[in-house]
Amino acid sequence: MIDRSQLANRYDFKIIEKKWQQKWEIEHTYQVSEDVSRRNYYVLEMFPYPSGRIHMGHVRNYTIGDVVARYKRMRGFNVLHPMGWDAFGLPAENAAQKNNTHPAKWTYENIDYMRDQLKELGLSYDWKREFATCSPDYYRWEQKLFIEMYHNGLAYQKITTVNWCETCQTVLANEQVIDGTCWRCDDQVEPRNMNGWFFKITDYAEELLADLNTMSGWPEKVVTMQKNWIGKSSGLACDFQIEGLEQTLSIFTTRPDTIFGVTFMSIAPEHPLLEILIKGTRHEKEVTDFAQQILTEKKHHSLEEDIEKKGIFTGRYCINPFNSEKVPIFVANFVLIEYGTGAVMAVPAHDQRDFEFARKYNLPITPVVLPDGIELKPAEMEAASTVPGTLVSSGSFTGMDSIDAQQSIISFAEKNGIGSAYVTYRLRDWGISRQRYWGTPIPMIHCESCGVQPVAVDDLPIILPEDSDKSSGECAPLNQRPYFYNTTCPKCFQRARRETDTMDTFVESSWYFARFTCPDSDDAPLDEPKSDYWLPVDQYIGGVEHAILHLLYSRFFTKVLRDLGYLKVGEPFSNLLTQGMVIKDGAKMSKSKGNVVDPDQLIKQYGADTVRLFSLFAAPPERDLEWNAQGVEGASRFLNRVYRHIVTFAGRDRTEYSFDDQLAKANRDLNRKIHQTIKKVTHDIETNFHFNTAISAVMELFNTLLSVSDDAHANQADTPIVNEAIRAILILLSPMVPHFCAEMWSIMEFDSTVDRQNWPDYDETIAQEDLLTIVVQVNGKVRSRLQAAADISDETLTHQALEDSNIQRFIEGKAIKKTIVVKKKLVNIVV
Numbered sequence: 001m002i003d004r005s006q007l008a009n010r011y012d013f014k015i016i017e018k019k020w021q022q023k024w025e026i027e028h029t030y031q032v033s034e035d036v037s038r039r040n041y042y043v044l045e046m047f048p049y050p051s052g053r054i055h056m057g058h059v060r061n062y063t064i065g066d067v068v069a070r071y072k073r074m075r076g077f078n079v080l081h082p083m084g085w086d087a088f089g090l091p092a093e094n095a096a097q098k099n100n101t102h103p104a105k106w107t108y109e110n111i112d113y114m115r116d117q118l119k120e121l122g123l124s125y126d127w128k129r130e131f132a133t134c135s136p137d138y139y140r141w142e143q144k145l146f147i148e149m150y151h152n153g154l155a156y157q158k159i160t161t162v163n164w165c166e167t168c169q170t171v172l173a174n175e176q177v178i179d180g181t182c183w184r185c186d187d188q189v190e191p192r193n194m195n196g197w198f199f200k201i202t203d204y205a206e207e208l209l210a211d212l213n214t215m216s217g218w219p220e221k222v223v224t225m226q227k228n229w230i231g232k233s234s235g236l237a238c239d240f241q242i243e244g245l246e247q248t249l250s251i252f253t254t255r256p257d258t259i260f261g262v263t264f265m266s267i268a269p270e271h272p273l274l275e276i277l278i279k280g281t282r283h284e285k286e287v288t289d290f291a292q293q294i295l296t297e298k299k300h301h302s303l304e305e306d307i308e309k310k311g312i313f314t315g316r317y318c319i320n321p322f323n324s325e326k327v328p329i330f331v332a333n334f335v336l337i338e339y340g341t342g343a344v345m346a347v348p349a350h351d352q353r354d355f356e357f358a359r360k361y362n363l364p365i366t367p368v369v370l371p372d373g374i375e376l377k378p379a380e381m382e383a384a385s386t387v388p389g390t391l392v393s394s395g396s397f398t399g400m401d402s403i404d405a406q407q408s409i410i411s412f413a414e415k416n417g418i419g420s421a422y423v424t425y426r427l428r429d430w431g432i433s434r435q436r437y438w439g440t441p442i443p444m445i446h447c448e449s450c451g452v453q454p455v456a457v458d459d460l461p462i463i464l465p466e467d468s469d470k471s472s473g474e475c476a477p478l479n480q481r482p483y484f485y486n487t488t489c490p491k492c493f494q495r496a497r498r499e500t501d502t503m504d505t506f507v508e509s510s511w512y513f514a515r516f517t518c519p520d521s522d523d524a525p526l527d528e529p530k531s532d533y534w535l536p537v538d539q540y541i542g543g544v545e546h547a548i549l550h551l552l553y554s555r556f557f558t559k560v561l562r563d564l565g566y567l568k569v570g571e572p573f574s575n576l577l578t579q580g581m582v583i584k585d586g587a588k589m590s591k592s593k594g595n596v597v598d599p600d601q602l603i604k605q606y607g608a609d610t611v612r613l614f615s616l617f618a619a620p621p622e623r624d625l626e627w628n629a630q631g632v633e634g635a636s637r638f639l640n641r642v643y644r645h646i647v648t649f650a651g652r653d654r655t656e657y658s659f660d661d662q663l664a665k666a667n668r669d670l671n672r673k674i675h676q677t678i679k680k681v682t683h684d685i686e687t688n689f690h691f692n693t694a695i696s697a698v699m700e701l702f703n704t705l706l707s708v709s710d711d712a713h714a715n716q717a718d719t720p721i722v723n724e725a726i727r728a729i730l731i732l733l734s735p736m737v738p739h740f741c742a743e744m745w746s747i748m749e750f751d752s753t754v755d756r757q758n759w760p761d762y763d764e765t766i767a768q769e770d771l772l773t774i775v776v777q778v779n780g781k782v783r784s785r786l787q788a789a790a791d792i793s794d795e796t797l798t799h800q801a802l803e804d805s806n807i808q809r810f811i812e813g814k815a816i817k818k819t820i821v822v823k824k825k826l827v828n829i830v831v
Helices: 013-026 056-074 090-098 103-120 136-151 201-214 220-230 256-261 274-278 284-298 352-361 402-415 528-534 549-563 599-606 608-617 629-649 665-688 691-709 716-733 738-747 794-803 805-811
Strands: 040-045 078-080 155-165 170-172 189-199 232-242 248-253 264-267 311-319 326-332 343-346 419-425 444-447 451-454 486-488 495-498 539-543 576-579 582-584 771-778 781-789 818-822 826-830
Touching (some): 013 608, 013 738, 040 056, 056 078, 056 599, 056 608, 103 599, 201 220, 201 232, 232 402, 248 256, 248 343, 264 311, 274 284, 326 352, 402 419, 599 608, 608 629, 608 691, 629 691, 629 716, 665 691, 665 716, 771 794, 781 794, 794 805
Parallel strands (some): 040 539, 771 826
Antiparallel strands (some): 155 170, 155 189, 444 495, 486 495, 818 826
8 A cells, every 4th residue: 555645746757757767778678579479560760860969859759659659569569669870971070070079979979868868758769779870780781782782783883963062062862952952051052073873763763653552651742742753754755856967856745746836946055965066056155155154053043943944046956757847956944954855845835934935035836736616826825725625737647636646646656766655754863972971981992904893792891980080180081081992903903992982871761770670680781580570660750851852762772672682571661650840939940040949958847758748739740839838837737637636546445346337427427438538549549640639538537537536535435436547547648658657557556567558448338428318399399309418519409409300390491590409408499
């Protein structure tokens, strides 16, 4: 029996939270291993970059994942819930330089601090699986995977125009350029020709696109974003012969039905044929200067930005293979070399961009698709016509429906050898070369005699040198470290040069979730039986800002790992939750805005469970959470109210109890509320993780408990039902506030510990409200009686009364003046 005199009147979170954290750590409560006899569940939050401190966004993200993990354990699942560190990257270099230290030292010190912060939150991680991606024990396997991808044609090197960030001094992937700026520093990105390494993600474009249709557990917004980024287009590919030259201009169009309306050709300023087109002509200098001007302007505009259309005539023409008409070739600022062929057939009558360009440069406009009942006169057109219709001026296809004509024109082109059906994608291969120090070294060697050679697998890992370079500093790139790049060729054993680029840090985060299933595997990247047991991740949680970069790369890597024989699954994450941001003063919390709330201070003032409760209660997880100091106070008050109430009842007799129909009404109401709350909380967690409404339901149960308990001092007979209500409250809240519920469970001297309890079931019959008999009158006379739930609203009751068949006979054809509801007794309809 608990001695209540020894219990404080206020919940002492500092002592209690530390007590349970130490117990969980000593007993390895959340360590897990494979067990084929149990249902398994893998929940994972996107692992953090060890920047030095966790922020409120971290708190919210990891608390959501922890609730899911704890809930699933109580449902009987064998739950994997790991944590690690996305540890390579440019911020560590910058911070290390700023603090005159080494990136490795800075990173591992941050990891130590942040690990302690996460443990203070009571997160139920299996810490024995922890790793940092900057550890050679991790990236040695990444280097092995790179070599295997190289042997399978999925990793290759080429000279290409890349996205260069001058501020960060490195290349960026297309996906890392946001509105023309660097995703990290927000400075302008410029094109630059460089030799770099690429992953052939385009080999998986169709599968990446098709599999999106199977991902019912992902937000539609994310699925749509990935579909648009992959950007599949089907249409016609054909060549326009350049007049007077042997070369042709290759084009691709999704509108072959408009090909008879081509009146000019547009090419990108970087098009490889431009120099040939203008060489030795009177247009050469003017066109060259214009092209250079456009390339300079492109540095300062995003691809999506609506800029003024500009162009210049090259002096050359090409021949339309369908009607042999000669059309002028222009260099235009809106044609992108990165997409399609870098040349675009222009049909100004049916494309708005081409229409504006043609009007500006006085080029012909030839309508070839007439909408039903509309005549298009070029001189009178104010905009391009983009709707379907009937073909005109289109040779043998004239008179055809424009949609039907598309395939007919493609078939004609294939039959006559002037074109073919073609599928293209917006997606481009993933450029992974980075010219920075703090990253995974690419395991390749350049030999003058043998060419590019992979490092021998037995020589892995190629370790990133963690000593400082005396001449270049702590973060000197690898191309400034001769002791690193001077080596011998693994094939001829002559002098050679090691690759000095490091991998894009998104490579590390593209397969870490798989390594968590077997972090101690020391003879292969993955242990197949363990990976097969756990994967795919059942629930992945993170920000929507990763919809394209991280999530797309992870899907690609999973398919590669499958094809290399390491995995059986083709998709990494069955279900995805993209949680909202934490907002303060109308903006996302950030140091630059000066609106950051420090979780450490909150935990010191209120305790981890209060911070957890607030972050879950303030908003549904998919919505932004508006910071509210009063909300934190409210969460603290609620926990203290529950604490004081439980302490009050801790010493009461708690005998075995079964429900029956003889219970007093108050007890019957509480019993019903228990089952209603279990049903509500279970539904809200299972369907959409709406922890806010689940917590609200528990609060309602607690208020009902208080109303019953007020009578308990006069009559001890209701003690068992109070105990049942307290059990339910503690079990239902334990995933949200685990320290608090563990302590309260102990005080109540219930069996075992709360986190080892099974999630409670509810009885649908008990959960139903009592039915009341409602009298229905028409003009004051009883005309019918209804059976209705005790908590029915006046609006619903009135609706049911008006729909009653007996009442219908007395009000049919009559105007209803008003309805009078006497709550829980009658409805009087005045006609």
